[in-house]
Ligand code: HEC
């Protein structure tokens with residue numbers, strides 16, 4: 129009545145012991161009908177026996193046979209009732225199995241979500257993203273995340289301090305050539321009251337920060353997904369000459385980000401990476 133099968137869910141395999149509901153339901157029903165039928169037969173044969181004994185001309189052989197038949201029917205009814213009870217308790221097991229399937233899938237959702245975030249994390253910590261999400265007030269440059277030269281600073285709105293605005297040098301597109309300013313629509317850092325720091329954050333801390341509206345500028349989880357479609361994010365995959373791109377493709381990154389959120393936006397436990 130039990131069957132083992134594997135569920136392959138986005139790479140991770142879940143082993144499930146499933147009960148075949150149909151078989152058990154049908155089994156119980158058949159046993160009940162059988163038991164009822166047996167009682168009916170038993171009852172009828174007793175009536176027949178009584179009727180027979182009223183008349184004085186009883187064939188002893190028939191009477192004996194009929195008694196034996198009644199006893200067999202009685203015993204078999206008992207066995208069938210016992211079997212029915214056994215099947216009923218199987219049905220309870222079946223419920224337990226179903227409940228455990230449910231818990232194991234929801235556990236699995238959380239694992240899938242955490243794994244997806246660890247993929248997303250690789251991109252968030254890549255120089256292309258981290259350079260605009262620094263812990264301090266100076267943007268970072270290059271794959272070694274060194275401080276932006278030329279005395280560039282965040283400023284209150286993230287667009288540069290005083291006259292040294294990002295837009296003085298950064299255009300809406302990459303300026304061609306090695307070591308020339310990269311560019312995208314609205315090139316700037318997060319503002320000074322909502323710094324959205326990636327630098328130095330563990331996967332756990334960064335996940336908690338991203339989904340917290342108080343730390344992400346009031347964004348819902350859906351807003352976050354929408355944000356991943358913006359030019360500043362997409363720029364990471366067209367960063368201009370001489371700059372490396374993140375280890376995942378944009379499509380992979382987007383899918384993992386969405387998967388993280390769809391499966392519950394679960395933060396990986398502290399210490400995982
Ligand atoms: C030129 C600077 C810049 C670059 C490069 C950049 N970002 Fe951002 N990012 C910002 C700014 C500014 C914000 C704040 C939202 C806004 O004002 O658009 C932001 C917000 C975010 C947020 C929302 C944070 C939160 O807590 O809700 C995420 C996630 C994000 N960026 C991811 C990325 C990823 C991934 C990359 C790299 C592929 C990247 N960013 C590259 C400037 C940048």
Ligand code: HEC
Nearest residue numbers: 256259267269270280287288293294297307308309316317
């Ligand atoms: C005086 C000109 C100038 C100003 C002002 C300026 N930048 Fe830059 N920025 C550059 C140049 C040039 C580069 C390219 C450096 C290189 O590739 O070696 C650069 C590179 C960067 C990078 C590196 C991208 C990467 O992934 O390596 C970031 C991030 C950046 N700038 C952000 C900013 C922000 C934000 C502002 C405003 C707060 C700003 N810049 C203001 C000239 C400037």
